[in-house]
Amino acid sequence: MNELQLNRRQALIASGLGTMSLGMPGMVMGSDKVDASGKAVASDKCCIFVLLCGGPSHVDTWDMKPEAPLDFRGPYQPVSTRVPGMQINEMHTRLAQLTDQFTLINSMSHPGAISNHFDAMHNLLSGQSVKRVRQGVPDDQPYLGSFVAKHKPSTRNIVSNAW
Known part of the structure; x- marks a missing residue:
């Protein structure tokens, strides 16, 4: 039978990974804050x-x-x-x-002559008119998720618009 032998550096790394994994529930749940019992604290910014x-x-x-x-x-x-x-x-x-x-929210509407779902979805997600979309201008606006990712960068290893 082979014995597992760790040098000091390997032992420190292994114990650090174990300790770090205790913080994983908050990362997985997407909560920035947890209470004393480790449960996620609700945020009104979601x-x-x-x-x-x-x-x-x-x-x-x-x-x-x-x-x-x-x-x-x-x-x-x-x-x-x-x-x-x-x-x-x-x-x-x-x-x-x-x-x-x-x-x-039942008050959503769109401007102009949007006559199909693709153009309507693009308008909803980017705020652009159909005319601008079809022209393909260089300053096309990003979709909602990209906007969120830019203005509220994630502190975790996942895109911020997925939280």
Whole structure:
């Protein structure tokens, strides 16, 4: 049987790596702060941006139109949420119980004559008009994630817009 023999430098490196790994839960969870018990402390500087490409229509999920004519409303029924006056799709009953913990923005719009999803997504993510996108100008604006990464650089080994 072979005995593992470490010199002093190897032992110090090994113990340092072990000690360093104790801080990993905070790094993995993406929390800058932890309390005395090691649990992540919530921060109000977080945003979860959900982009559903090819997902259900807003009329079938978040912006139901129950009073609209049958041709304009979806097949699902609205359910009440914890936020007075807010209704969402009956398929989201568990999410309806959490609506007091997030903000739903139904006032988004776009300028100009955007007629397809690709141009609309590019406008949403970069703030550029369709005309500028098609011209391919040298000062094209970055997408939202790139903007976040530039203005709030990550202190971890992961891009800041993934937190």
